[in-house]
Amino acid sequence: MKRKTFLATVVGAALALTAFEAPAQEPIKIGEINHFKRMAAFAEPYRMGVELAVEQINEAGGVLGRPLEFIYRDDQGEPGEAVKIAEELMTREGTVMLTGAILSNIGLAISSLAAEKHYVYLASEPLADALVWDKGNDWTFRLRTSTYMQAAMLAEEAAKTDAIRYATIAPNYAYGKDAVAAFKENLLALKPEVEFVAEQWPPLFKIDAGAEVQALERAKPDAIYNVTFAGDLAKFVREGTTRGLFDGRKLYGLLSGEPEYLDPLGAEAPEGWIVTGFPWYGFDEGAEKDFVNAYQARWDDYPRNGSIVGYNTALSVAAAIEKAGSTEAEAIREAFVGLELDTPVGPVTYREIDHQSTMGAFVGTTALRDGEGVMIDWEYRDGADYLPSDDVVREMRPAK
Amino acid sequence: MGLFIAQLLTGLANAGALFMVASGLSLIFGVTRIVNFAHGSFYMLGAYVGYTLMQVLPGAFGFWGAILLTGVVVGLVGVIVEILVLRPVYRAPELFQLVATFGVILVIQDLALMIWGPQDLLGPRAPGLKGIVRIMGEPVPKYDLALIAITPFVALALWWLIARTRVGILVRAATQDREMVGALGVNQSWLFTGVFFLGCALAGLGGAVQLPKGGADLLMDFNILASIFVVVVIGGMGSLPGAYLAAVLVSVLNVFGVTYLPQSTLVLMFVVMALVLMIRPYGLLGREEVAGDHGQSGEPERPIKPAGARVRLIVAAGLAVLAVVPLLAPSWIAILATDILIFCLFAASLHFLLGLGGLVSFGHAAFFGGGAYVAALLVAHAGTPMELALLLAPLGAGLLAMIIGWVCLRLTGVYFAMLTLAFAQLLWSLAYQWGEVTGGDDGLVDIWPPDWATSNLVFFYLTLVLCIGGILALRHAAHAPFGYALRAARDSARQAEATGIHTRAVQWVAFALAGAMAGLAGGLFVFAKGSVFPNELEITRSFDALIVVFLGGVKTLSGGVVGGAVFESAKDMLTRFEYWRLALGLTIIAVVVLAPEGIVGGLRRLGERIGLLRPSEQET
DSSP states (O other): HHHHHHHHHHHHHHHHHHHHHHHHHOEEEEEEOOOOOHHHHHHHHHHHHHHHHHHHHHHTBTTTTTTEEEEEEEEOOHHHHHHHHHHIIIIIIIOEEEEOOOOOHHHHHHHHHHHTTTTTTTEEOOGGGGGGTTOOTTEEEOSSOHHHHHHHHHHHHHHTOOOOOEEEEOOOHHHHHHHHHHHHHHHHHHHHTOEEEEOOOOOOOOHHHHHHHHHHHHHOOOOEOOOOHHHHHHHHHHHHHTTTTTTTOOEEEEEEEEEHHHHGGGGGGOOSSSEEOOOGGOOOOOHHHHHHHHHHHSSSOOHHHHHHHHHHHHHHHHHHHHTTSOOOOOHHHHHTTTEEETTTTTEEBBOOOBBBBOOOEEEEEEEEEEEEEEEEEEEEEEEGSSSSOHHHHHHHHOOO | OHHHHHHHHHHHHHHHHHHHHHHHHHHHHHHHHOOOHHHHHHHHHHHHHHHHHHSSHHHHHHHHHHHHHHHHHHHHHHHHHIIIIIIIGGTTTTTTHHHHHHHHHHHHHHHHOOOOOOOEEEEEOOOOOSSSEEEETTEEEEEHHHHHHHHHHHHHHHHHHHSSHHHHHHHHHHHOOOOHHHHTOHHHHHHHHHHHHHHHHHHHHHHTTGGGGSSEEEHHHHHHHHHHHHOOOOOOOOOHHHHHHHHHHHHHHHHHHHHHHHTTHHHHHHHHHHHHHHTTTTOOOOOOOOOOOOOOOOOOOOOOOOOOHHHHHHHHHHHHOOOOOOOOSHHHHHHHHHHHHHHHHHHHHIIIIIITTTOOOOOOOHHHHHHHHHHHHHHHHHHOOHHHHHHHHHHHHHEEEEEEHHHTSSHHHHHHHHHHHHHHEEEEEHHHHOOHHHOOOGGGOOOOGGGOOOOOHHHHHHHHHHHHEEEEHHHHHSSHHHHHHHHHHHHHHHHHHHOOOOHHHHHHHHHHHHHHHHHHHHHHHHHHHHHEOOGGGGGHHHHHHHHHHHHOTTSTTTTTHHHHHHHHHHHHHTSSSSSHHHHHHHHHHHHHHOOOOOHHHHHHHHHHHSSOOOOGGOOO
């Protein structure tokens, strides 16, 4: 091909393309703020989950006839940055609402901005109870099964055993404290004779596991409730196993069954712990299995808990905008209140009373299979069954 | 009794890795006077490299071989860093190199993520040492005993190297007087490189030996940083036996803290450090700092003059542009400009302390965060209006600075810096733990400006007036007799006192003033963001300001402001890229290497060379 002809072809093709694309609709943009670098192990599977859902939605014709598009921005794990980026996304990029955050403090910072500036914010991953209760507001919705709900699920399991003396170990910050308080409250309500004989509070990501294990052993508990995660969990499990802390005791682990935390333990994953998590390997059929298959086909990787949260985030956003019939903030906000949708794990409702979704969690027992930690005998628990009574919620949520 | 002994052994075992990492830092500081912020990164690298090597090398021989090899590999990485990044800037102002090491942290973070991926790696167990031994009925892991046994050997080997070999003599001589060693014909640069190799190798060893007790993750670098600084300072900067003693002290105390005061472990270390420094200002086994005591290192600073008419005109024009642009630009520009202004005031306040006072604070976030919390607490608990809160924020932070300054100013140099860091950490843990009042790490939210100032534009103008006012006030103080007295105290405390200047009092007032201005910036920050979290008191916040001041130019009056503006804007742009930490780190390193006098200093030099500036107009 002569050079001129070649150029002409290229230009022609480009023109044809633009001409072809011109009538296509402007995408609906969603601002997604996360700690993609600071918490890469959690944020990346989440992003992949979002992308998968977005691709599926757009293949099926998009939302309101327009394609959906997420704009991803890294907040460096700083609340102040997150607020700045949120403003930029909403005023410059033309996003219609905000999603994201894993760290609770960043979720709370964006939530406060959302209420002030009337932006819709779907807090997809942050777990803090305060987000929907003490510091809840009209413009913030939360998808993930909250600390309280997951702790209540484990408390229900704990109440079924004859253990009386409990010890707790939780990272020394708001999530850890909320998780212990919720577990205590629910367990004592179900079984008043339970006593808590030791509370250990290792600093987040700086656990001195040997010392913590000794301190727990000293209290001679019947059962231990663990809230540590990530690197802290790995160190705790290793020291605890080495020193025989877990022998003959019941162990309850919040989030410990999520692949994000179980997989790094490899063959040293503890056996017989009752945990909340995401047993993607155990799905045989139905929507869950379809999700896992689609995810593996798209990313050549297996889904983590963050993946399903990301997937459901995009589904929720699409459902809300579809229901609103417009991309106006107020319309989306109203659509989110009481929004019902089907997700791979089951139907989810965004409660009118506190904007918490009823997405549940899987509760099961840890075991080893082929040198990998897995959850067995698991069961999906609907989040709606593990929330405080409406009166309690109303009391916690600030008056309008 | 059995439990007591078992706990003691746990503490001793924990001290092992801590000692290795801390002794490396101490060694590097002792000889090169570099405060190596990137030391935690070498520790992290040690864990990752050790993990990889252990996967390849089989058996017990492979395990221990991998640990030794890790030391060599990480040491070599250290050598590369030293030659490429630090060697060009040894003659820069004191402590300037820490900026370069900060750039290294960012680069290593992204490289580690690229190479080893985001998932935490669980360290392999030591072959043959997987079980426990029962001592008086209490289980003690065998590997703990191995660590307890190995650490003294490492310490002894180091001691032998330093005390009994010719290399050691040179190292000790360099610790005492670098220039004299150079004058005696020793090739300093290779000595420095050698020490850097050794220091980094120790950090790498520390990272590798802790693998069987933990693993490798991407947050390790910052997580260990505070502990090793504490250990080095408690032991005495440059003292190896001190580092060992302090590592044992900190680790053992921590084990008992976990058992008897489980909530205390966040602060315990810093309380111990503050106490030790108040009683023994140079650490348990440290000696009074001699190097850099009289005057400044590097080229002396040029005298400060009030800006000439032309410069004033330029600045006024710049301000006018700054005031008009947000009117025409989209509203997010006003938000970005607000952020930059607040940061500039924060940086200028540290620059005042650091550049004019010669007081290097590693804990300036205490006053930024302090002011922010004063304002936020007043609003949250007393319903104070914004106007009053913005007045009380600098006052509260200034008061805080007076208290902290009164304690810290008894020390000088790096010890002063470390004590300020300790106080900032104490404040941080207070904000973090005292949930009922401060909201803990869930912070204080919904603190927004009143109706008249909710618009981004109005709030920008409010910030503009207050920040420029604050910066001008600091500048005025620099030109006032007070500023002269402060610089006199910096350049020669002895001569200043001989002329009747009460140097301690002058420094104390400067510390309070800088604290108050940082507090004002913090107060504005709260209302700009609507919330405050303990992040604003973190070490990283103090580092941000430090880096900006050094990048801008310590020995120039406008260094803080210019550095703040450039750095914030650069960060805003770079964080849009996927590997922004790598980009930012390389940018910082490039500035450090190309313009060791900082941005303003470098521009000034360039201006003089091409004839744009006459030497008489240097200070802008």
